Amino acid sequence: MRSNANKNILYSIILLLLVAIVYLYRQNQQKPIQEIVQIATGKVILSGNTMGTTYGIVYLDKEERDFKEGIDSLMLVFNQSxxxxxxxxxLSIFNKSDSLVFDLPFFLPVLEASKVVYEKTDGAFDPTVGPLVNLWGFGPEGPQLKDSVNINNILPLVGFDQIEFDHIRIKKNKPGTYLDFSAVAKGYGVDVVADYLASKGIQNLLIEIGGELVARGVNENGELWKVGVNRPEELGRSDELFSVIALENKGMATSGNYRNYYEADGIKISHTIDPFTGRPVRHGLLSATVLAADCMQADALATALMVMGTEKAINLQEREKDFEIFLIYNDENGEMKSFASNGLKPYLSFVHD
Structure with missing residues (x-):
């Protein structure tokens, strides 16, 4: 009897083991293939929130290290600057005063980069245009414009050349000047995160913050990272693509007016404000994508091109040649067209008819 009892116990144990093996097998079979590939290739995907938007990060790491905590801490300090x-x-302290001694490491680099792009674009990119952007209703308080007097009062305060800085401090030459790096901060943040991951030995990565990107190395298939450019239609889906660009160790930023606008008296008011006139731009350029050595420069240039319009944007790229552009615009007949600089063409493919 005891022998039969022992056999029954052994049989039960074997049966339970078989059930467990079958269960684990089925569970493994049901896992998405991509998840298994990520584990096999050491692909790490992170996401989160920063600067009032979201970020997405993909990198290859054989050790599968999770750097999210370090990245989030870094971006907290970045925002505090x-x-x-x-x-x-x-930045807020400086805007409320006339000078500031730098404490954190991010203020000075963005000033230096802004000055370069400000001069390169003959003032089309200008971080002091923020009060006009707010005046036209694209700041946190909504429209504040009453009449042209508002613009005339603020225009004298616009001009990046009214700011002076060195490696220690920044000061205003004219009280009331206001700095806003919203047109370059996301791109700069992308570069900061990329450099942080590089310091950890990560060579292959793709980082995106609010649509601005940087790519280094290759993806898990040994290919260049590929990113899409949205179709610039007001009512189009946000994920509807116009083209795809392969990024080879570049920063990429896109600026456009086709979604961020409002209507007043039947007129579309664009969020891109011309720093020379103080008014929203009105031209056929719908979207400007820039590829540059870093994302901060690409972000600033994309904003400047949207101020300049199609023809001036093309002329600037052909003159400078240290960045590439992809423009989507409406021609004189209202038909959607595109332009790609020569250096970008080998990396560009279209997905539209």
Whole structure:
């Protein structure tokens, strides 16, 4: 009897083991293939929130290390330096005073990069245009414009050349000047995160913050990272693509007017404000994508091109030649067209008819 009992116990144990093996097998079979590939190739995907938007990060790491905590901590310090929405950030303190001694490491580099692009674009990119952007209704308080007097009062305060800085401090030459790096901060943040991951030994990565990107190395298939350019239609789906660009160790940024606007008296008011006139731009350029050595430069240039319009944007690229562009615009007949600089063409493919 005891022998039969022992056999029954053994049989039960074997049966349970078989059930467990079958269960684990089925569970493994049901896992998405991509998840298994990520584990096999050491592909790590991170996401989160920063600067009032989201970020997405993909990198290859044989050790599958998770750097999310370090990245989030880094971006907290970054925002404490450059956010206009944090009352005690370095930028906010400067805007409420006439000078500031740098404390955090991010203010000076964005000033230096802004000055380069400001001069390169003959003032089309200007971080002091923020009060006009707010005036026209694209700031946190909504439209504030009453009449042309508002513009005339603010225009004298616009001009990046009214700011002076060195490696220690920044000061205003004219009280009331206001800095806003919203047109370059996301691109700069992408570069900061990319450099952080590089310091950890990560060579292959793709980083995106609010649509601005940087790619280094290759993806898990040994190919260049590929990213899409949205079709610039007001009512189009946000994920509807116009073209795809392969990024080879470049930063990429896109600026456009086709979604961020409002209507007043039947007229579309664009969020891109011309720093020379103080008014929204009105031309056929719908979307400007820039590829540059870093994303901060690409971000600033994309904003400047949207101020300049199609023809001037093309002329600037052909003159400078240290960045590539992809423009989507309406011609004189209202038909959607595109333009790609020569250096970009080998990396560009279209997905539209």
């Amino acid at each position: 450059l956010s206009t929405y944090i009352p005690d950030s370095e």
